Amino acid sequence: MHPSHAPARPAVPPAPEPPAVEVVDLRRRYGAFEAVRGISFEVHPGEVLALLGVNGAGKTSALEVLEGLASPSGGSVRVLGRDPQHDRADVRRHLGVLLQHSGLPGDLTVAETVTTWARTLTDPRPVDEALAQVGLTGRADVRVRSLSGGERRRLDLTLALLGRPRVLVLDEPTTGLDPESRRTVWTLVRGLVDDGAAVVLTTHHLEEAEELADRIAVMRAGEIVLAGTREEIAETQPATIRFTLADDAPPLPAIPTVQVSAQRPAVELHTRALQPALTALLTWAAEHRVVLGGLQARSASLEQAFLAVAVADGDPAAA
């Protein structure tokens, strides 16, 4: 599946406006090593795309081009229709960036840091409001070097959101955050998206992708190996049916689309058509008065799909 052909999220009517982010065949090379190998995707206003992948998959390298911090070695990137590097002044006004690692002078207070940043922006949010949003109001007069890791990250995020961005690029926004802070960040991001912002984020937390993303693109070794909504991605893996079967039970019928991967007593079946398979199975069990002990049936999870493609070694064509 080609990511740019993945359907937009159903809640949004087909947007007549151009994509906020448009990436076509993007490549990045460091010497002989190609970190990003021709990826393409689009993100529309009001939409969140999560780039999912293990460390070293090329997520940050791809984002640096969107952020205007690096040139692509091939392909093109457009943010709000402009080149983020050459039309920097036009793009930056509307772009909020949260780097994976970034520094702040330790001897300024939280309030001074945010105020300084606000003064460099065209249309900043009020500082008090911005601090309140991330729960840092009580820490306003604390020096940055005294903040905890989670507080630092929330301050970083405050700066990224301060200019009322229409496009938000978040590189691992919640890594190192406690669960409560993570929820705060998710709520913030969702609020921005509801107001029409387009968001690209990277994460290796599947939960974060499930929670926030309208579409997910799984990267491996510089390529997007899987893309779509979380349901579409999960559907690439078969559903699983498990039960135990007594030794004297009649042999299982052959059900179309079902593969048997473990035999009795603990039976495990895989299928891409869970409902018909289950219906057939239950009908057979009723007819033969067979007890299916501890019956479980579940669709594949995003995690299963992710593990199947993101960490698979060797042949990328397998995806």
Added chain:
Amino acid sequence: MTTTLAAPARPAPGARRRVLALASAETRLLLRNRTAVVNSLLMPLLLVAAVRMIGLPTAGGPALVVTALGVTLVFLTYYNLVTTFVARREELVLQRMRTGELTGPEILLGTAVPTLLVTVVQVALVALGVAVLGEWTAPVDVVLPLLALVVGAALMVVLAAASTSFTRTAESAQITTLPLVLVATSVSGLFFPLSAFPAEVAGVLRFLPLSPVVELARLGLLGETLDGQTVDLAGAWSAGLVPLAVLAGWTLVGGLVAARVFRWAPRR
């Protein structure tokens, strides 16, 4: 597509606002560092006292100001800026600032402002010290020395930015700044006037980066040309054209080199 972008690129007013925002934060950081503040006030006063005690040939009042100007530009402006830029780069502060509306030159200028302020204060303190000691004599011209200070400081900014490309840590700046420091102190007319060198050698040395700063300052404050002749205002200006051009040339080249080699993030 272009209609999705509300505002056109903002010219100067936005740039000034952004640089001032950054500069005032950086100045606040400097003022919070009491050691640095005390040092920067003590150094020029010590220089006045020390040079008088040692009695170098450049010890006369205005000559001392010339020396102070050169010493401050190299040891304070240049050295401080190399360490500051490198420290900010390695702490990932520069990379983060580049994610906003600040442009690259604005970031470097804003970061440099406290150092530039201290530079001006130090030179002024030396001039004040000289005046208090009663050794001040009316200069032939003040514009040339002021140009030497202002353009000289700009040159130090671009040379410092260029020098960060071969300086991996703030500590290693002690070594990487040596070439300019050595050239400036030994053969740029700072402690020993270029007129002390054979004419052919002096003719070459005057094209080194710090030489025109010293030459312009000597022309204005002492009314003395490279070969030791005394000149009036008109003479100072006609003799000043070459060093002005040399200084402008170095600043331009330094700026172009810095733009090419400057790295905003640590090497990975």
